[in-house]
Amino acid sequence: MARPEMARGGGAAAGALFRIGAGIVGLMIALAAVGPWIVPYDPYTATEVVSQPPPPLLQWPGLLIDTLFRGAPAPHWFGTDASGLDVFSRTIVAARTDLVIALAANALSFGIGVTLGVVAGYYRNFATEALMRLSDLLQSFPVFITAMILVALAGRSWGNIILALTLLYAPIYLRLTRAEVLTLRERGFIEAARAAGVPDWSIALRHVLPNALRPALVQSSVTVGFAILLTAGLSFVGAGVRPPTPEWGLMIATGAGQIVLGDWWPSLFPGIAVSLTVFGFAALGHALERRHAG
Amino acid sequence: MLAETASTVLAARGLTVASPGGRAVVDGADLDLRSGEIVGLTGPSGAGKSTLAFALLGLARAPFSLAGGQVLIGGRDLLSLPEEAARAVRGRDIGLIVQNPRAALHPMLDVGRQIGRIWRTHTGGDARAARDRAVEMLRLVGINDPDRRAAAFAHELSGGMAQRVLIAAALAADPAILVADEPTSGLDVTVQAQFLDMMWRAAKDRGTAMLLVTQEPGVLANYCDRVLTMEAGRIVADRPTRAHFAGRAVTARATIRSLPEAAAAPVVTAVSLSKRFPLRDGKAVHAVDDLTLSIRPGEAVGLVGESGSGKTTAGRCLLRLIEPTAGRVTLAGRDLSTLSAGDLRRLRAKAQIVRQDPFDSFDPRWRLGRSLREPLDVHRPDMDAVAKAARVAELIRLVGCEPAVAEARPRDLAAGMLQRLAIARALATEPAFIVLDEPTSVLTPDARREIVALLRRLQDELGVAYLFISHDLTTVAALCHRVVVMYLGQIVEEGTTAAIFDDPRHPYTRALIAAHLDEDPANRRVDRPQPDRVEGEIPSPIDLPTGCYLASRCPMALDRCGTERQALAPLAGDRTVRCWRAAELDTDNEVRHAL
Known part of the structure; x- marks a missing residue:
């Protein structure tokens, strides 16, 4: 028997989630844009103080006022690492490394995946079937291992990391978009356009593509989060960007050896930065998904 | 009581x-x-x-x-x-x-x-x-x-x-x-x-x-x-x-339309059209089976039958929106099956389709004016933007709406209004033939009557030919000159609207007409005997019966019906019937209902 629908709650929660996600993502993008110009220390140049812990939290307000208004030299907010590099400056500047790699990989895989998805959904023939099997093949390997091997083979440059991530994430967009196109192609307005004599490529471009974008757009927020995690992960195992590039994963890896000695700060702060960013993108994606589903 | x-x-x-x-x-x-x-x-x-x-x-x-x-x-x-x-x-x-x-x-x-x-x-x-x-x-x-x-x-x-x-x-x-x-x-x-x-x-x-x-x-x-x-x-x-x-006229019967002049050559002709959809196990769905049909300019032909009888597929094949498995379709004197893709697209200006669900028929992201302009963009490179806008406004007025609706999106309008605009879009390139695939079935009874009146007026003004696919017999009777009855992909009876509704001969047609509910409380279905019922539901079009397709449901079936296929044969009174007992079932037989 028909059950009365559940009242749709959670609208306010989704709104809050959206604001938090958008706030974090906005902050990270801002840091990526202006980071190198606002940090107190050069992220590549070692200072004399090695493995200095961060100042106690209680002193932060005083230190902040001293730095901003009394011309005192900036403290090492997050301490310094074993080579004497300022952890605070490097954590901020690393936002650019991680976000550029993740966003570029996401944009590329989005473009390639969605385009191929429209083609594979709209034209179903031997070539597009072969394409789907190829994407099955790509997706059947563990993502992290594949990325590691690809970067190891191609060389540890930004460009190669971006390409490796693109290759891994494009099948996700391909599949999502193709599924959407498969239902779209049965829709009446597609047939109406065919009956009007509109050429296939034009139908694909003007009717199918814009109407098939929604799931891929929602996915892209989630993918950026994963891409950041993967970029950091690759660097952590030594298959990512080269030191001393400021990059969160690399910083965590460099600091990891010191943790047993009690030096927790060189790893903790970049770790928080990764978590926060990934959470921000995930929250944004989840909120968008909820909004579109409702 | x-x-x-x-x-x-x-x-x-x-x-x-x-x-x-x-x-x-x-x-x-x-x-x-x-x-x-x-x-x-x-x-x-x-x-x-x-x-x-x-x-x-x-x-x-x-x-x-x-x-x-x-x-x-x-x-x-x-x-x-x-x-x-x-x-x-x-x-x-x-x-x-x-x-x-x-x-x-x-x-x-x-x-x-x-x-x-x-x-x-x-x-x-x-x-x-x-x-x-x-x-x-x-x-x-x-x-x-x-x-x-x-x-x-x-x-x-x-x-x-x-x-x-x-x-x-x-x-x-x-x-x-x-x-x-x-x-x-x-x-x-x-x-x-x-x-x-x-x-x-x-x-x-x-x-x-x-x-x-x-x-x-x-x-x-x-x-x-x-x-x-x-x-x-x-x-x-x-x-x-x-x-x-009380006070409502039961008018459907009075409005049956007479045929237009018979002299004109058909605008669309299908000869032995078949469509089979192959399945994985080597079997096939026989959606349309040896369908022969022609429609003249200004003529409205109704195509009726239960769901699964192949009506929609037949309509799509006539426009070559899906490829027929066999047979030939001639549109405006040209054989559709031999046309190149480019020529076919150009010829599409001449034949259009209006579908069942108007909300599905328009791109939800586009304003309606843009959707109505789309056929003009394809077929009228000679028109500039101003001329196209004027044509769109003219089309909207033609179907009885205000040109301002061009600015609306599909979700802003009611189904009846949107269906009018779907008809307007179909008319944009001045087609000679339109397939109307259940255009009234998701509409309220009032909107349905309005659409039928609109279709009649447009046909009288423009002389366009219709294939009207529907399972609603009241609308068919009010709009069509001729009726084709389909069952399991085959035509089982074809004739003028008057012949089909007043004197149906095929047992299936008789059952359809008998199942129809008149809007007349003085002539209730429950008050009269029902000898013409067909039992159960339409069989699967995959494993077709060996004899007459209707035999398993037919109240008239004899042993012979289960083994012998029937041919579509002409019968007196401007009709053809696929039943060898059709001649027995003449007018004075027990069931006749005024429609």
């Missing part, structure tokens, strides 16, 4: 359902249901009919809530009972049948379990007895082989079958009151008639009181004793059925 003497089994007083904003969706409704009486509840979409029907069970669909009033069943107010007690009343005293039956069935339980469970809930019987009860109920609602069907799951049932299961479930605990919310929307006429006959008999034999929510005048006229009319949340009229229909 029974209704006058029978006792009131349900009384609603001041029943009010409110939206979260405090607006009354159902506003102080008073109604009585008496035993053995079928009460129709009608009114425009959004009047609150379904909401009221639900409220009678003490239920409200979110976000609405029950805001006041009483529902008295057996002297107790259902609305003031604790939830536990109210639940005991639902199902035992009052049953509900909803539309979209397949969605209302549990997908993971076989239907026998579902029916039995309702009975067990209210009687406390054991599982064994519940199964027997379920089988008994399935037999009662006319399901063949109920033992085996009780083990079926929702997805294994057709829409008609699922609807019967639902009524079996509703009747399982033998409730004194049944509430049915548009129970036959989306069903074929034959299945609709079988189903409503059964409901009617249940009400009359068992003394069940029934509330039937429907917008269909035919259903009201044929099955209801009393009609309640709702508008904007209020019951505005409560009349005996005859009074409800």
Whole structure:
């Protein structure tokens, strides 16, 4: 028997989630844009103080006022690492490394995946079937291992990391978009356009593509989060960007050896930065998904 | 009449359902249901009919809530009972049948379990007895082989079958009151008639009181004793059925159109058109089987038959929107099957299609003006933007709308208005031929009449030819000059509208016409014998019968029918029939209904 629908709650929660996600993502993008110009220390140049812990939290307000208004030299907010590099400056500047790699990989895989998805959904023939099997093949390997091997083979440059991530994430967009196109192609307005004599490529471009974008757009927020995690992960195992590039994963890896000695700060702060960013993108994606589903 | 003497089994007083904003969706409704009486509840979409029907069970669909009033069943107010007690009343005293039956069935339980469970809930019987009860109920609602069907799951049932299961479930605990919310929307006429006959008999034999929510005048006229009319949340009229229909002319019969001049060459011709969809196991679905048909300029040809008879596929093949497996289609003197892709696209200006669901027919992201301009962009490179805009405005006016709707998006308009614009778009390139694929079936009866009037006017003004695919015979009779009846991919009868409606010869055509519900309470289906019923539902087009396709359902079938295929043969009176007994079934035979 028909059950009365559940009242749709959670609208306010989704709104809050959206604001938090958008706030974090906005902050990270801002840091990526202006980071190198606002940090107190050069992220590549070692200072004399090695493995200095961060100042106690209680002193932060005083230190902040001293730095901003009394011309005192900036403290090492997050301490310094074993080579004497300022952890605070490097954590901020690393936002650019991680976000550029993740966003570029996401944009590329989005473009390639969605385009191929429209083609594979709209034209179903031997070539597009072969394409789907190829994407099955790509997706059947563990993502992290594949990325590691690809970067190891191609060389540890930004460009190669971006390409490796693109290759891994494009099948996700391909599949999502193709599924959407498969239902779209049965829709009446597609047939109406065919009956009007509109050429296939034009139908694909003007009717199918814009109407098939929604799931891929929602996915892209989630993918950026994963891409950041993967970029950091690759660097952590030594298959990512080269030191001393400021990059969160690399910083965590460099600091990891010191943790047993009690030096927790060189790893903790970049770790928080990764978590926060990934959470921000995930929250944004989840909120968008909820909004579109409702 | 029974209704006058029978006792009131349900009384609603001041029943009010409110939206979260405090607006009354159902506003102080008073109604009585008496035993053995079928009460129709009608009114425009959004009047609150379904909401009221639900409220009678003490239920409200979110976000609405029950805001006041009483529902008295057996002297107790259902609305003031604790939830536990109210639940005991639902199902035992009052049953509900909803539309979209397949969605209302549990997908993971076989239907026998579902029916039995309702009975067990209210009687406390054991599982064994519940199964027997379920089988008994399935037999009662006319399901063949109920033992085996009780083990079926929702997805294994057709829409008609699922609807019967639902009524079996509703009747399982033998409730004194049944509430049915548009129970036959989306069903074929034959299945609709079988189903409503059964409901009617249940009400009359068992003394069940029934509330039937429907917008269909035919259903009201044929099955209801009393009609309640709702508008904007209020019951505005409560009349005996005859009074409800008093003053309405039954005009369909009078408007049958005469054929246009026969001299002109056909605008579209199909010869031996077939379409088979291959399946994985080497079998194939025979959607269209050797169809030959021609339509002249200015002529409207109706294509009728149950769902699954291949009507829609035939229409698509005529436009080569899907590739026919065999056969030839000639459009405006050119053979479509030999055209190159480019030539075919250019010729598409001459033949258009209007589909069933207007909301699906327009790109939801585009403004309607842009959608209407699309065919012009393809076929009229000579027109500039200004000329195109003027043409779009002209088209919109042609279908009786204001040019300002060009700025609207599909979701902003009502279905009837949007369907007019779909017709306008089809006319943009001045086609000679339009396939109308059930263009009225999702519309309200009023919008339906308006669309038919519009199509007639456009045809008279523009001389365009129509293939009108529909299962609604009233609309077909009002619009078409000629009617083609299809069954399992084959044409079984073809003739003028008058010939088909006044003197149907093929047993299938006769069954279709007999299942049709006239909007006339003086000529009720339930008051006359039904010798022309075809039983059950259309067989699968995969394993076709060896003989006549209808033989298994045909009331006229002889042994020979089961083994011999029939040919489409001409018969006196401007028609062809695929039945070797057609000549026997002439006009004075028992069933003739004025339409």
